[in-house]
Amino acid sequence: MPEPLIAKHRLEALVDGVFAIAMTILVLEVKVPDLVDRRSTAELLHRLQHAWPTLAAYLLSFCLLGLFWFWHHRLMAKILRVDVPVFALTLWFLALVSFFPFAAALMGRYPVNPVALMIYLPTMGLLLTTQAANFALALHRGCVDPDIPQAEIFAAQRRNLRGCALFFLAAAPSAARIGPISLILCLLVAGAFFLLMRRYRTPKAAPAA
Amino acid sequence: MPEPLIAKHRLEALVDGVFAIAMTILVLEVKVPDLVDRRSTAELLHRLQHAWPTLAAYLLSFCLLGLFWFWHHRLMAKILRVDVPVFALTLWFLALVSFFPFAAALMGRYPVNPVALMIYLPTMGLLLTTQAANFALALHRGCVDPDIPQAEIFAAQRRNLRGCALFFLAAAPSAARIGPISLILCLLVAGAFFLLMRRYRTPKAAPAA
């Protein structure tokens, strides 16, 4: 019975809504400063200079959310139907997306504090991993459009896993700042993703299903 | 006259919007702490540890809202047209949805205070009850898709009522913490929902309308 399916257009509306709000909420962290002298150019400039890390974190996080949206959108375009497990993982993905502004705010306020990194990087890592896992789950559960040739599906999944692996490699120097265990963990996860990519090697001359 | 109907796609857009915002607003309650020493790892960790109840309440409430969205979406898929009474009850449902972040924030800030439970649990109970009532109303007013066999409709409504009954049973221990009257009320409501389920017993060999 194909009954417990979720209408794709409504899930997309929810996803687009959560992304749009998360992206706009990022900027709420950039606060209008309270000035002693309302007309003082020097004071306002000085106060806004302190807002630079927040602004940079805003722009970076906005672009990252945009990338995640793009990536999610590309994967959803390959999915024909959404069943309950895929929906549950998408919900967890959305929970991470709407948590992201908090991680970005922490990063913007305390850029030099390693704890901010300890929140920001794992949030991003989870976002990337969840996305790759969701596509693998959709593939496993037969939710992917059967008209798309398997070579293309596998190429998408390899791109997902490579993205995850490269992120964990890129995060290694930051992880090293937190501690040696973080660094080792980070490199192990990156290695695991590289290994996983082998599962999605394109079979030679795979006929389209 | 079939005139005073609401376009389903626009009501869905409103519902998806309210849900997306309520889900994203939940995290606004997780505040970035103000540190004395901006670089102190220990201080930031210590301050974030205090945010754990808030974070847990955020995740739980996000998942609950996701479940409510899923449930609402499943019922709406069975509804063919929306008339004014069904719209009015949907509006009341949305009012509860957008009130939910407040109840969740209260719960996250004061997890050990019984009053927070006294707000959180009834809000959830009302959400569940409203949803079940809305589907019963839609059924009563002929808004449900006549192509769906009655057995399936009745099964959906039994699931709705069982969900309500189980929620009130699960809430009983928490209700007991508030006082004996709450506990009795909670159990009576749960019983009432179990009794109501009998109204939607599938008639044997019901022909599809």
Added chain:
Amino acid sequence: MPEPLIAKHRLEALVDGVFAIAMTILVLEVKVPDLVDRRSTAELLHRLQHAWPTLAAYLLSFCLLGLFWFWHHRLMAKILRVDVPVFALTLWFLALVSFFPFAAALMGRYPVNPVALMIYLPTMGLLLTTQAANFALALHRGCVDPDIPQAEIFAAQRRNLRGCALFFLAAAPSAARIGPISLILCLLVAGAFFLLMRRYRTPKAAPAA
């Protein structure tokens, strides 16, 4: 040249988004109180009791926004195309909608202060008037679906004007609390709307265009 038209589905998406956010933002005014003793039931109950006017203003304003959405949605269903002047008036309508949470917050915080009424009532009056004016403008500019019989269009417009007139009548006692000039103004506007209704009297046996 029918070029400068706005795609209706995108304007609807914008309207639904602004309404969804305005409705959800209302509840942000209901603040989680700061307690001295985090476990004190009495203190939390006492603090929440002070939140009742805010809560009541929230629920009332939520319902009003829901009504405005419903009303707008009913009028938009009759409009076939949106041109620049209709869009401009819709934008002004949206500016009022997103200003509404501020008026509601003022009303919830200072329910006994006449100034709060002086903001809340005119905002509502402007919302109602804008809506009626927008439909009249769409009618005047030929944006209304020509397949709808004129009798039905005129009945909708009479309902719009009656709604405005009744609102200004209902607001008269509150206006009287502000001052005699407000009362007179309020009654004059109500009268003007009743007079305007005569313009939309259904012509006898109007043939459908």
Added chain:
Amino acid sequence: MPEPLIAKHRLEALVDGVFAIAMTILVLEVKVPDLVDRRSTAELLHRLQHAWPTLAAYLLSFCLLGLFWFWHHRLMAKILRVDVPVFALTLWFLALVSFFPFAAALMGRYPVNPVALMIYLPTMGLLLTTQAANFALALHRGCVDPDIPQAEIFAAQRRNLRGCALFFLAAAPSAARIGPISLILCLLVAGAFFLLMRRYRTPKAAPAA
């Protein structure tokens, strides 16, 4: 390979969402004042009088965002498909849109401070320039609907560039308040846009592609 395209309806949903939220967030800056005497008409009126610049900035910025939405919507109607570079520039446009409420808040709080202008005007300038650049990019990359005659496309682009040029001319007096370099820069940019318009002069008797 026409693969890396973005579904237009989903990008529109994201854009509409970001605009709706940015427009509604503008009003969050209009704060409900804290009164010493909750019933004092004089005190509340006095406090709200100070909110006038904020309110005026709110209305102006709401209308500007509405205009940007309208303009973006008109250009998107001419675009048939969205590829990665056009998406990237649209993302940057959205980052500016969601930054706009901060610039508006700064302007509303410190209308007499030249630094507020130094943030508000360049944000607007960047919004206008990005929009014109995005359409030029879409044109360059063959994303524009080939059924639209080139004369019409070129007219749209001339309107875009004229809009940018006129904005920088109109901003010149404000730029002069910041300093002579700003003024010169502003006039140079305006001139550059006027020169650029010549590139989009309609060729005589251009056949539709």
